[in-house]
């Protein structure tokens with residue numbers, strides 16, 4: 001039995017009442033948040049006591065869509081259109097990927113994410129077993145999926161392998177690592193393959209993770225090929241009728257499609273940094289929020305961002321919605337913070353597990369030091385977190401009550417070795 005006490009931080013709970021509790025200790029037993037203890041009550045004994053006084057406790061940030069090992073391609077090809085970027089730069093290098101590249105690239109991503117307060121990532125990439133191994137070793141929470149590209153000659157075999165893996169893992173899986181099945185996108189996966197994926201998801205009960213309606217060209221091609229926009233087409237194929245779906249981007253979602261997403265409870269992973277960098281457009285997230293679409297923020301891969309800083313994505317989400325809507329009231333600070341934490345958890349179907357600091361949820365909690373010049377004076381902590389804070393303000397990170405970082409010191413990973421190994425992999429791939 002493990003008992004952890006975080007002493008007296010200001011707790012931004014993200015609970016239904018949106019409570020912010022000053023000088024409140026958090027008691028975690030066996031990975032679960034058991035109680036929030038006001039300052040005038042005595043806290044229970046604990047095996048590990050973490051100093052929280054003067055700090056802010058927040059549910060761990062959720063990176064709702066990434067390709068973690070693409071850290072190896074960070075800065076390798078910038079300032080290009082999406083399709084030439086994929087076809088001329090990214091896919092040729094990915095053709096040379098080995099399992100160990102994905103392992104070290106994912107570990108590099110995890111180090112960066114722990115340092116910036118991310119406790120849960122939704123990953124989609126090649127050699128997903130290597131990504132899963134990295135996540136297990138780091139003790140971080142993850143949704144893992146192997147990318148399925150219908151345009152590859154190995155598509156059928158890849159789907160078979162994913163199916164086999166999923167049926168095995170369903171029996172031996174841990175609560176911290178969950179799996180999804182990941183058709184890359186409608187424009188890389190023909191309908192016949194998507195139908196098989198949907199059937200596989202229904203059979204295994206695992207969720208689907210995909211890219212959807214990312215670029216204007218994708219929408220135009222879908223209209224020409226199917227007479228329908230991509231999200232409407234996926235609805236017709238039955239993608240949203242079974243297990244949960246999380247769709248990255250949805251930049252070009254129409255009003256009718258937003259209704260579909262809301263009605264079906266499809267989680268949307270909003271990637272403002274990637275969408276701006278690739279000039280894909282600005283997703284209509286103010287409309288999605290109003291319609292009740294489960295909405296999280298995400299970095300996408302480090303090759304199109306180029307960092308994995310979820311606090312920055314929350315800020316970009318708020319700013320991009322304001323400038324595109326010519327409306328400074330669009331996506332307020334609390335809404336952006338919600339997307340980075342509880343909204344992301346809900347978009348991944350983990351809303352009952354994480355996303356709030358409240359008894360019964362798992363102990364995925366971060367502490368930030370906001371006693372610094374760029375976040376001072378403390379008028380409004382939520383405003384500071386979204387509009388002024390930096391990833392480096394994160395000092396302590398817990399997943400399931402287990403410390404991954406305490407006061408800036410990593411507890412589960414060897415940062416120096418990971419950076420050296422990742423540099424060697426990147427050199428071989430793209431040096």
Ligand SMILES: [Zn+2]
Pocket residue numbers: 065066067211248300301
């Ligand atoms: Zn992506």
